[in-house]
Amino acid sequence: MTSSVLSITLPEWAAEFDAPGRVYASDPERMQLAVDLSRLNVERGSGGPFGAAIFDGASGALLGIGMNSVVRLNNSTLHAEMMAFMRAQASVGSFSLATSAGAGRELFTSCEPCAMCLGGVLWSGVTRVVFAARRDDAQRLAFDEGPVFPESFAYLRRRGIRIEGGPLRDEARQVMEAYRARGGVIYNA
Amino acid sequence: MTSSVLSITLPEWAAEFDAPGRVYASDPERMQLAVDLSRLNVERGSGGPFGAAIFDGASGALLGIGMNSVVRLNNSTLHAEMMAFMRAQASVGSFSLATSAGAGRELFTSCEPCAMCLGGVLWSGVTRVVFAARRDDAQRLAFDEGPVFPESFAYLRRRGIRIEGGPLRDEARQVMEAYRARGGVIYNA
Numbered sequence: 531m532t533s534s535v536l537s538i539t540l541p542e543w544a545a546e547f548d549a550p551g552r553v554y555a556s557d558p559e560r561m562q563l564a565v566d567l568s569r570l571n572v573e574r575g576s577g578g579p580f581g582a583a584i585f586d587g588a589s590g591a592l593l594g595i596g597m598n599s600v601v602r603l604n605n606s607t608l609h610a611e612m613m614a615f616m617r618a619q620a621s622v623g624s625f626s627l628a629t630s631a632g633a634g635r636e637l638f639t640s641c642e643p644c645a646m647c648l649g650g651v652l653w654s655g656v657t658r659v660v661f662a663a664r665r666d667d668a669q670r671l672a673f674d675e676g677p678v679f680p681e682s683f684a685y686l687r688r689r690g691i692r693i694e695g696g697p698l699r700d701e702a703r704q705v706m707e708a709y710r711a712r713g714g715v716i717y718n719a
Numbered sequence: 720m721t722s723s724v725l726s727i728t729l730p731e732w733a734a735e736f737d738a739p740g741r742v743y744a745s746d747p748e749r750m751q752l753a754v755d756l757s758r759l760n761v762e763r764g765s766g767g768p769f770g771a772a773i774f775d776g777a778s779g780a781l782l783g784i785g786m787n788s789v790v791r792l793n794n795s796t797l798h799a800e801m802m803a804f805m806r807a808q809a810s811v812g813s814f815s816l817a818t819s820a821g822a823g824r825e826l827f828t829s830c831e832p833c834a835m836c837l838g839g840v841l842w843s844g845v846t847r848v849v850f851a852a853r854r855d856d857a858q859r860l861a862f863d864e865g866p867v868f869p870e871s872f873a874y875l876r877r878r879g880i881r882i883e884g885g886p887l888r889d890e891a892r893q894v895m896e897a898y899r900a901r902g903g904v905i906y907n908a
Contacts, residue, residue: 534737536805538725548723604814606842607801616725616794625793625906646842649835649865653795653906676838677874685866717814717842 538603538616541576544595550621553590560585560638561662561698563595567610568640569705571597572712578673579709581640582610584618587633587658594618600717611639611647615654627655634658640702641668642695645676651693652686659686659693662702671706672716727792727805730765733784739810742779749774749827750851750887752784756799757829758894760786761901767862768898770829771799773807776822776847783807789906800828800836804843817844825849829891830857831884834865840882841875848875848882851891860895861905 540548547567554560560583567581578598585592596613600606614637618627627635634657641663643651651659665675683693729737736756743749749772756770767787774781785802789795803826807816816824823846830852832840840848854864872882 534729534734536727536809538727540723545723600814600842604808604812605805606808606814606844607796607804607839612796615796619793619795620725623793625789625795644838644842645871646835646838649833649838650796652863652865653789653833653835655795674841676841677868677871679866679868679870681868682834682866 538599538605538608538613540595541571541574541597541599541602543570543574543576544597547595550592550594552592554585554592555590557660558697560590560636561660561696563592564638564640565662565698565702565705567595567597568702569708572705572709572714577602578714578717579640579706580610582614583638584614584627584656585636585638587636593621593627593635601715606717607646609644609647611637611643612650615650619654628657636660638696640705642675644674645678645682648678648682648686651691652689657691659691660696662696662698663706664695664699667699667703667706671710725794727788727794727797727802729784730760730763730786730788730791732759732763732765733786736784739781739783741781743774743781744779746849747886749779749825750849750885752781753827753829754851754887754891754894756784756786757891758897761894761898761903766791767903767906768829768895769799771803772827773803773816773845774825774827776825782810782816782824790904795906796835798833798836800826800832801839804839808843815844817846823847827885829894831864833863834867834871837867837871837875840880841878846880848880849885850883851885851887852895853884853888856888856892856895860899
C-alpha cells in the first residue's frame, strides 16, 4: 500500500464465494450465503460476526459479497454491508445498483444494519434489505447499532426500499455468540 | 484492479494536500483545508462538492483527507468524510482514531454529514465534528441527507462527540452552487 492508495481486500478464504453471476434462487439460499460468510469470518479469525451479499432480485445472480473487516483492515467503515455495496458496484461498474426495470437489487445481511449501513443502503441503489439477526441480538453482544429509529426505516420505505427480517435468525445469532465465546473484539462497544 | 481487490485512490491533484503530520493550528485553517478540497474536487471535475479532513485536536497535525469520490470510483460509500476516516485510520494504523488522553481527533467537513457519515462518525473514534455548509444548503442543491434527526445528534453527544457548525459556511455553499452551475451529477437525488 502506497500512501495514496487504500487496498480493500477479501480474506483468502473468501475467494471461493467471490463469484459474481453465481445464482442463488431463493431468499433462504441468499441468506445462507450471508450467514455462511459471517460464520467463516469468525472461524477463520478474519473479523467480526457479520456477513452480507447483494443479488439481482429477478435472476438471483450474485453481485458482491462482504464480511466485517474493521479490525483486519484497520478501517471502521468496513462493515459487511458497506463492503458488499463497494464490491457489487465494482461488479456492475456504477456507483448505483438501481435498475430501470425488474425487481431491483437486494441486500441480504446476517444482522440488522447499523446507522451507517442504513444510510449507506439509501445511497447504494438497492431496493430491498433482508436481515437475519435483529438489532437486539447485536446489542446483547454489546455491539452498538447507533442512531437508528423507527423514523429511519420509514424514511427509507418512503423512498421505495423494503426492509424486512428474514430467515436464519437463530443461526446468525449463534455466530455472534460464537464470536463472543472466542473473545472477539467488540470494536465499537 | 483484480477481482478481489478494490483500490481507493485520491485524484492526482490532491497529492499536495496528502501530507499527514502537516500542522493546521486553528479551526479556520482546518476548515479551509476541507473547503479547499471540496472546491478543487469541483474545479478539477473529480467529484461532488464535498471535502473533509481529520486532525489531532491538540497538535493540529493532519491525519487524513477525503473528497467526494462516488462517481469517480463508482462507489456510493465514498463520501468525503468516509474517505477521510479510512485514510486517517491507515495513517495511525488502527481502526479507531480514539485517544486515551488529550483533545482527541477532529473531523472538519465542508458540509453537515449525511446519515451514513454520521453513523460512521460514531464508529470512527473522532470526538469532535465541525461542518461548514448546513443540511439545508445541501438539500437546496437536491442532495438528500438521509434519515438524520435531532435524536441522531443527541445520540452522538451522549457518547461524548461534539458536533457543531463552524466557519466558512458561505464559501462552502458557493462551492455547492458552482457544482450545480457546472451541471454536476446529483448522484443521490
